[in-house]
Amino acid sequence: MTAVDVRALVFDVFGTVVDWRGGVAREVRRLLGPSVDAAALADDWRERYVPSMEQVRSGELPWTPLDALHRASLSAVLADAGLASVPAEVRDELVLAWHRLDPWPDVLPGLRRLARSYVLAPLSNGNVALQVDLARRSGLPWDAVLGAEVVRHYKPDPEVYDSAAELLGVPPSSVVMVAAHLDDLAAARARGLRTAYVHRPDEFGGRVVPPSSDPDADLSVASFEELAEALGV
Template structure:
């Protein structure tokens, strides 16, 4: 692929959202709560909460606000009737404290030698910056939902990347562990690379090993770097 920029889905592709949220839940909610089940319950509300914004049912808000709104229902699902506001605020910040998969930093470091790199995430700008600082993610820019004022898979998010990077869409490659994200990017003219993340959902859901529609299917960002000659 002759591409000059790579833009990345973040939750699940770059960072381990389930492990990080469960870790913070165990710290904040105590040993009597099933922290992994709580992480799954909260994540299950992720797409429906964004859909309310995408459909126009509610005005635009950043993902932190949506996470805060869906938190009580996720807690109730694991038997927690409620938490003080300061604990709720700390739980929302769990999404800012996620760790990258082991291959991510070395892979991004290699890719950055010859490509512009940026997240194209549904997370807000501050969340993306916090993840980068925590995990040492070498982004050249922060792009995504808050920058575009839309949530993926709205086309405006994918259109924003080549526009802001001053590149034609085929010179930008969307990298993600989710085939629906990649399909939406391809519909806007971006190239695509699928990353297999079998541990994203803790084994509850086994993703396909490849995406036949993608330009590349790889098992890690280091493998992606090799495929792109980095």
């Protein structure tokens, strides 16, 4: 991958751009109080993420945006934590925890450098309104919001990766998928995108330690600033 071929970078968001675990736990503490194990609740909620999207990917459910999947899986999360009595309006607020996540410290300085030379967009399973809220909260300099809801398919469905190049009007080989997850990058690569792996050792709070690099990616970096450096901006 030479920097000169690259026209756009598209980003996984949960875990790659923002710290979902810390942010969800913070909102859980705020809304449910200090007696709840907030980190455990965040972990449990996240574990239901892939199975809930799988219901849409398999056709069992019609297209359903991530906010609605989060709202549905929250019922089981709260029930399992002995919190079945949490009222509906607090549940609605808890779903918005996913709109109030903070970026990792290297994200804004890295994106600001990358934005000078490249088109930047999220390519996330989060819905458009969620991405807009995250971006407005932190000043993420996206040029457009791409991803699952635009094509009504969840990653790793090929339609999501294909849409990035198509909507940006460039060849797949000039788009770099940036993610902290090997499976997301493998699916992007299968559709002809370039790939950059970002090591996020704290995503799962140390419970799961991701590999330090992806041997199949064009680039493996430890931060968005290192990514900017590698692309010469």
